[in-house]
Amino acid sequence: MTLKKLIAIDLDGTTLNAQSLISGTTEKTLKKAIKNGHYVSIVTGRPYRMSGQFYRQLGLATPMVNFNGALVHMPEKQWADEKETGIQRDLVFDILAQKKALNLDFVAAENKETFFIDSLEYFDSTFFASEATPSNLLTAKNLIADPTSMMVRTSQNQAKQVSDSLMKQYGDYVDVRTWGGPTPILEIVSKGIQKAKGVEQVANYLNVKRSDIIAFGDEHNDEEMLDYVGWGVAMKNATEQIKSVANDITEKTNDEDGLADYLERYLDLNEQ
Structure with a gap:
């Protein structure tokens, strides 16, 4: 009998390759x-709009964690345990007022x-997995x-x-x-929100x-999760900090199917 495992997978820099x-x-x-009886759950900094396609691609039926843990939900279904934790609206406009000083795109x-x-100039429908209208402008109204x-979003070096x-x-x-991967996106969530809780x-x-x-994870926002679980695996392309808290490191990077390679052996999937 196979002991059921829950496999929690980060997306950017981990499950996704360089082409996202x-x-x-x-x-x-x-x-x-x-x-083989195991559960797979996506645990990401991305919003659902920009990660739902992967949930559907894998044919999942498990709860999903978005916004680094600020949203735990069952996609496309009503779920009594759904949890969404917000941040204060005033804080958004406070940060927006410092856009120039902080060098934010x-x-x-x-x-x-x-x-x-705040501006459709940087809006990219592929990146945001959506079309934008004037109602999507970040205004008090x-x-x-x-x-x-x-x-x-800022530059990588800032x-x-x-x-x-x-x-x-x-x-x-x-x-x-941080989102991880090639994009210098910073995610701001309510205090104490982390992937581990999700x-x-x-x-x-x-x-x-x-x-x-x-x-499995590769970046700063995966640290508590890798530390919390029974077996935390850092990708070969992970930051040194993440490698230091992990139980093991994949032999291959996210661009070489490192997660798949590791799981095949860890769960003896080749034997099936």
Whole structure:
């Protein structure tokens, strides 16, 4: 009998390759794991709009974690345990006022259903997985409720500086996380929100013990998750910090199907 594992997978820099896609090899391996009785759950900094396609590609039926843990939900279904944690609306406009001083390309605020961006100049329909209209502009008139998350983009070499500045000013109310992967996106969520808490909620719902959770990640926002689970795996392309908290490291990068390669051996999927 196979002991059921919960496989918690980060997307950018982990499950996704350099083209931000799940390769055929990785898809096949994850589906094989599900067929063998294991659970797969996506745990990402991305909003659902920009990650739902991967949920559908893998044919998942498990809860999903978005916004680094600020939203735990069952896609396309009503779920009594759904949890969404917001940040104060005023804080959004406070940060927007510093856009120039912080060297931000754009400031976006979002919730489960929609998003608001301060300028359509940086709007990219592929990136945002949506079309934008004037109602998506980040204005006091359009943003009437507390958003689940904020997203700001800066340059790769200024990301740490921006993150430090935001934490210095608003660290009592929010946490600032990086998306990972090639995009210098910073995600701003309510204080104390982290992927580990989302994974814990998913595991409790699926009745999987903490010791039976395996998680894969590559970036700062995966640290608590890899530390929390029974077996935390850092990608070969992960940051040194993430490698230092992981139980193991994949032999291959995200662009070489490192996650699939590791799972095949870890779960003896080749034997099936």
